[in-house]
Amino acid sequence: MHDVTATLFLEQLLNGLQLGTMLFLMASGLTLVFGVMGLINLAHGSFYMVGAYATASVTAATGSFLVGLSAGIVAAAAVGALVELLVIRRLYHRPHLDQVLATFALILIFSEGTRWLFGSSPLWLSPPEMLTGFVTLPGGARYPLYRLVIIAVGVLVAIGLYLLISRTRLGMRIRAGESDREMIGALGVNIARLYTLIFAMGAALAGLAGAMVGALQSVQVGMGEPVLILAFVVIVIGGIGSIKGALFGAILVGVVDTMGRVFLPGFFRHFMSPAEAAGVGSAVAAMLVYILMALILAFKPKGLFAAHG
Amino acid sequence: MKTIASLGLGLLMTSALTAAQADDVKIGMITTLSGGGSHLGVDVRDGFMLAIEQSGRDDIEVLIQDDANRPDLARSLSDEFMQRDNVDILTGIIWSNLAMAVVPAAVRQGTFYISPNAGPSALAGRQCHENYFNVAWQNDNLHEAMGAYMKEEGFERPILMAPNYPAGTDALAGFKHRYEGEVVDEIYTQMGQTDYAAEIAQIRASDADSLFFFLPGGMGISFMKQYENSGVELPLFGAAFSFDEIIIQAVGSAAIGTMNTSQWAYDLDNDANRAFVDSFREAYDRTPTLYASQGFDSANLILSALEKAHPSDQDAFREALREADFASVRGKFRFGDNHHPIQDVYVREVVEGENGQPTNRLVGLAIEDIQDVYAVDCQM
Incomplete structure (x- = not known):
């Protein structure tokens, strides 16, 4: 019995990590855009959907998941750049409420546009043949190989982002943009191009997340919105504008959410009937990340790693 | 697909131009055509309209609106249908929570409601109503x-x-x-x-x-x-x-x-079903789901009752519905006392x-x- 619990725990820890790394891909773009440009972008979930749809259709056409995945990332980045040039650019100097309204409108446009192009039935997308199957964990449990690959991709992206921001000229400008927007403009940096680039990069990461997860879930209209809500929780917990905060926040939310779903019903079973425990447990599990957010904000109102002091 | 949409539009326009005949029948369909799970509503609609089209009757007007899976919207659409358009029959709702927002009020006001999908337990039990018929199933x-x-x-x-x-x-x-x-x-x-x-x-x-x-x-x-x-x-x-x-x-x-x-399968062996599946595939170029079969049966139930009485004669029309005198694609079909199917x-x-x-x-x-x-x- 003890062994079963230990393997179950290990497996759920991996599940939490996998959810966390996917949330990180979403949250890092969101937090960069907010930190550098001061923009609240609700349409970030639409880039996630664009990535998944492009990957699904290109994979179906070419038969290669890798080609599809690349197409998904490129499509999300291109759509992101286009949206920045056409719409977002006009919003930087507007109040946050205007930004929320405009980007919410973008969600509706993207959703209906996707439905118009692809229909309302979900698309089919599966992991590539070589990544199906499972590996055996210490303790004997089997774990899907594809989920391990997702974790690895997430970790690689995190390292890549860290190097980009701390070691390159672009990263230096991003950091400068975070601390003083007007000053880097005055120093002769082409702000407009920097903003488009950051926005497209965030969109590409969202597209990557959508494409990777799309192979596990269903590729359908509106798939980005539930993830977007969690990604907002992540950046609030981590501290808005902080990549490091996004990473810690994402993993924290991923692990807490997963563990809550699995172990809370069992916990409530100690003092109520199994059917009640299942109901109450899953209801509390659904609230858990928000409770976590409230607790963290009570002690650290700016999040764990606030970017602006 | 396009022909049916234009058919609906045509019906809508003709009714606006000429005053509707007194014995025409108006059906209001509220269903989910956008948002998550919209393929259910699309199939109910397509199955329903296929049966109406096959009947060849031009005195039936079907008004279709999308509820976007929102109870408040479904409720206001039903009020619009009943008060502005004076529909005789309402139908189409997919989700039980939307049905609970619409059906009790609609049937109390004397409109018939024919459910092609949602079958919440409340409407089968204590809140059952003589003007409410469920053609699909009770949820359980x-x-x-x-x-x-x-x-x-x-x-x-x-x-x-x-x-x-x-x-x-x-x-x-x-x-x-x-x-x-x-x-x-x-x-x-x-x-x-x-x-x-x-x-x-x-x-x-x-x-x-x-x-x-x-x-x-x-x-x-x-x-x-x-x-x-x-x-x-x-x-x-x-x-x-x-x-x-x-x-x-x-x-x-x-x-x-x-x-x-x-309760249905596309390879279920009976004449009505074979004809339905063939004509559905021809009209829409896909295999029907159970939702399409429920839409088709709902329309045929209504058509069978219309042969015997007009909805304005409420008692006669209700009695005609109760008889369920139509060739269901499920094979045998009858209503229990609470107007829900007893079926295999x-x-x-x-x-x-x-x-x-x-x-x-x-x-x-x-x-x-x-x-x-x-x-x-x-x-x-």
Whole structure:
């Protein structure tokens, strides 16, 4: 019995990590855009959907998941750049409420546009043949190989982002943009191009997340919105504008959410009937990340790693 | 598709130009055509309009509106239909929570409501009404039938899983009602959940011999795809809601070998059904789902009653509906005292079709003449 619990725990820890790394891909773009440009972008979930749809259709056409995945990332980045040039650019100097309204409108446009192009039935997308199957964990449990690959991709992206921001000229400008927007403009940096680039990069990461997860879930209209809500929780917990905060926040939310779903019903079973425990447990599990957010904000109102002091 | 849309538009325009004839019939359809799960509403609509078109009657006007899966919108659409358009009959609602927002008020005001899908327990029991007819099923029926089937097949330790919302808890209650044995565990997931890794690990850690689940729409697609690569090999069972043609095509090979219960199957052998499936495929270029069959049956029920009486003669029209004098694509069909079907429920297996895509194949009867348990509470 003890062994079963230990393997179950290990497996759920991996599940939490996998959810966390996917949330990180979403949250890092969101937090960069907010930190550098001061923009609240609700349409970030639409880039996630664009990535998944492009990957699904290109994979179906070419038969290669890798080609599809690349197409998904490129499509999300291109759509992101286009949206920045056409719409977002006009919003930087507007109040946050205007930004929320405009980007919410973008969600509706993207959703209906996707439905118009692809229909309302979900698309089919599966992991590539070589990544199906499972590996055996210490303790004997089997774990899907594809989920391990997702974790690895997430970790690689995190390292890549860290190097980009701390070691390159672009990263230096991003950091400068975070601390003083007007000053880097005055120093002769082409702000407009920097903003488009950051926005497209965030969109590409969202597209990557959508494409990777799309192979596990269903590729359908509106798939980005539930993830977007969690990604907002992540950046609030981590501290808005902080990549490091996004990473810690994402993993924290991923692990807490997963563990809550699995172990809370069992916990409530100690003092109520199994059917009640299942109901109450899953209801509390659904609230858990928000409770976590409230607790963290009570002690650290700016999040764990606030970017602006 | 286009012809039907323009047909509807044409009907709408002619009625605006010429004052409607007194004996014309107006039907208001409120259904889900956008947002999550819109393929259910699209199929109900397409099945319904196919039957209206085949009837060749030009005195029936069908007004169609999209409720976007929102109860408040459905409610205001129904008010509009009743007060502005003076419809005789309402139909179309997919989701039980929307039905609860619309149906009780509509039937109290003297409008007929013919349900092509949602069958919440309240409307079958204490809140039943003489002007409310359900052509599809009471929500529990298909789950109950699967409980009976798995009991008979000798599964002894099923584990159950459903989203934590009314239809989810009803599904598990319905299953247990006929299964009557011990279940290993009940897992409640979140509504709209997309990742099931945690639940799959729990299923693996249990000593269950089978899994019964109810995850309609995109939830079922996500779950089955993740289940396939998890290395867990328990057989999967559920009601047809998680296994309609559109869902299993999106799931792909992971769906093959699963079993589900349905009151209808496209390969069910009767004349009405063969004609329906052929004409549906010709008109829309896809295989109909159970939702399309329910839309088709709903329209044919209404048409059969219209042959005998006009809805303005409420008593005569109601009596005509009660007789259910139409060729259902399910074969035999009759109403119980609470105006819900008493019908056979079948078992289908998902197999690989001719084009390599998964498809449902009829296996046999799960339960004969099932009637919902709420009928006894109905005082009409």
